Amino acid sequence: MSHFFTSESVTEGHPDKVCDRISDSILDAILAQDKNAHVACETTVTTDCVNVMGEISSNADIDIEGIVREAVRYIGYDSDSYGFNCDTCKVFINIDQQSSDIAMGVNNSYELKDGENDIKNKIGAGDQGMMFGYACDETSELMPLSASLAHKLAKRLTKVRKDGVLNYLRPDGKTQVTVEYDNGVVKRIDTIVVSTQHDENVYLKSLREDIIEYVIRPIISKNLLDDKTKIFVNPTGRFVIGGPQGDSGLTGRKIIVDTYGGVARHGGGAFSGKDPTKVDRSAAYYARYIAKNIVRADLAKKCEVQLAYAIGVAKPVSIMIDTFNTSDYSEEKLVEAVNKVFDCRPSAIIKELDLLNTTYAPLSSYGHMGREDLPVLWEKTDKAEQLLAALNK
Secondary structure (H helix, E strand, O other): OEEEEEEEEEOOOOHHHHHHHHHHHHHHHHHHHOOOOEEEEEEEEEOOEEEEEEEEEOOOOOOHHHHHHHHHHHHOOEEHHHOEEOOOOEEEEEEEOOOHHHHHHHHOOHHHHOOOOOHHHOOOOOOOEEEEEEEEOOOOOOOOHHHHHHHHHHHHHHHHHHOOOOOOEEEEEEEEEEEEEEOOEEEEEEEEEEEEEEOOOOOHHHHHHHHHHHHHHHHOOHHHOOOOOEEEEOOOOOOOOOHHHHOOEEOOOOHHHHOOOOOOOOOOOOOOOEOOOOHHHHHHHHHHHHHHHHHHOOOOOEEEEEEEEOOOOOOOOEEEEEOOOOOOOOHHHHHHHHHHHOOOOHHHHHHHOOHHHOOOHHHHOOOOOOOOOOOOHHHOOOOHHHHHHHHOO
């Protein structure tokens, strides 16, 4: 039985990703000076304008405007001809302190107030909510194939632009991949879509040929393509106006791109601009860590993990595991093993994944999961043997 699934990615020049990069760059600068900072920084962009807002409690002394301009420069918006210029755009800053009502639950958890003096109980969850992690055996990094390929195409699109291979490209771009499955197994690539901002003087025919040659062919295996595979490059026929000039942007508006391309569920919380006491971010990373170790241990072919929290409480209120009938173990047994091997309290997560020393700006584009190209600890599979041992006790 065949079915199709589609995932998309966007480049770092997409207006929403411009915002994510700015927010995470500000977070990185604050954490470099103050590991105890509480940061919830959001950004909006539109034509010739950046607005930074949010709640930040920190002793760090940083140049927010300078960080904004450098982040935009890194992406490549450094000329008026691109419709957005890091040197001349207006920057507005509207920052307040974190609510004291939230801070009192984050800094001293419910458990600590209740007499449980374990230091790992110190930090309470920064908000209520549920976070999901996912892994599957479709790719070497244990990510869904559609999401993995969409991200790789987007990264390649940026690389050929920045390396000057296709110097008529501009920073904004989107990719999309549709995979056909046969009885749950990858069969072929049905459709590839690449839309990229470009100089107004390039011909569509030349752009299409170049994108196929320099972007698609180096990424997509020939074994996945056939004579029925459809390839669309800039299907509207023109993409000159892009980035913040073409559309407004907002931090956290690409949460499906940031995670699993729609294959897994999502709790709804965004990542960028948030310090790791916010379980929207840290627990989502940890749920990925758990799911990936389960699949790497061959305990399931695919696995979804849900962690749920109450604000100010360290221990999760629930842990759910769904292996979609691909495991020889019951999900109850897997949860028991996870509880033995993984500590899902925020303090423990932050320490184990070294989240106060993680650089977040590089994660702001091309996905936060499956990033084996970056030194992020939630992509390690060092707990696979421990999980097996816990199940066999």
